[in-house]
Amino acid sequence: MPANQITDSYRHQGMRRKLVESLRQKGIVDETVLAALNHVPRHFFFDSSFLEFAYEDKAFPIGSGQTISQPYTVAFQTQLLNPGRGMKILEIGTGSGYQACILAVMGLKVYTIERQKLLFDKTKALLKELNYRVNTYFGDGYLGLKAHAPFDRILITAAAPGIPEALINQLKPGGIMVIPVGAGDIQVMKRIIKISDNETTSETHGTFRFVPMLGEKARDI
Numbered sequence: 001m002p003a004n005q006i007t008d009s010y011r012h013q014g015m016r017r018k019l020v021e022s023l024r025q026k027g028i029v030d031e032t033v034l035a036a037l038n039h040v041p042r043h044f045f046f047d048s049s050f051l052e053f054a055y056e057d058k059a060f061p062i063g064s065g066q067t068i069s070q071p072y073t074v075a076f077q078t079q080l081l082n083p084g085r086g087m088k089i090l091e092i093g094t095g096s097g098y099q100a101c102i103l104a105v106m107g108l109k110v111y112t113i114e115r116q117k118l119l120f121d122k123t124k125a126l127l128k129e130l131n132y133r134v135n136t137y138f139g140d141g142y143l144g145l146k147a148h149a150p151f152d153r154i155l156i157t158a159a160a161p162g163i164p165e166a167l168i169n170q171l172k173p174g175g176i177m178v179i180p181v182g183a184g185d186i187q188v189m190k191r192i193i194k195i196s197d198n199e200t201t202s203e204t205h206g207t208f209r210f211v212p213m214l215g216e217k218a219r220d221i
């Protein structure tokens with residue numbers, strides 16, 4: 001990464017404040033979420049040739065056929081999670097690492113899984129360089145991360161055709177999972193609350209577009 005990209009200039013900070021203000025206008029109300037988005041320089045997660053796109057409220061390609069989620073979507077999912085400091089969270093779909101860093105600066109213990117090796121290697125190196133405390137794992141998110149379960153929160157950042165049973169099992173009673181569900185172009189945002197070991201409730205919160213969650217047999221692009 002070129003040295004200039006790692007600096008967070010006044011110009012970048014100004015653009016970021018405007019972006020955060022626009023998210024507030026769009027209905028994000030959780031101040032801790034807005035503060036986290038204001039804190040993490042999104043341009044650090046872009047290739048240098050695309051830096052000018054970092055503070056638009058849009059998803060953007062990050063290589064390997066994947067995207068960094070739209071800031072509104074990151075804020076919306078994080079707000080739905082209602083996270084608290086010190087909680088243990090599992091993210092499925094590390095991608096650029098941006099969402100994981102938002103959770104880390106909010107004081108969560110973040111475990112994140114990425115299925116594509118090239119992207120995993122690139123993001124792991126970036127997070128180390130930027131000094132964010134995020135635990136990265138290469139693997140299949142459908143299986144979760146049994147060794148570190150149970151989790152207070154689980155966040156899925158790719159489109160899931162259904163609710164993976166293994167992930168529900170790895171959620172603590174009282175825990176919350178946020179997951180975009182739908183096999184087609186559009187997904188419904190679901191918030192699942194695990195009331196007890198064998199009881200869950202679910203709410204829906206609008207529609208979104210995500211790249212698909214890859215199954216066990218899917219190959220890296």
Ligand code: SAH
Binds near residue numbers: 069095
């Ligand atoms: N959270 C990311 C955006 C994720 S895009 C960010 O902040 O940038 C969705 C990611 O999910 C992609 O990187 C994709 O490779 C990954 N993915 C898809 N299926 C997966 C699976 N089964 N397990 C883990 N990661 C998966």
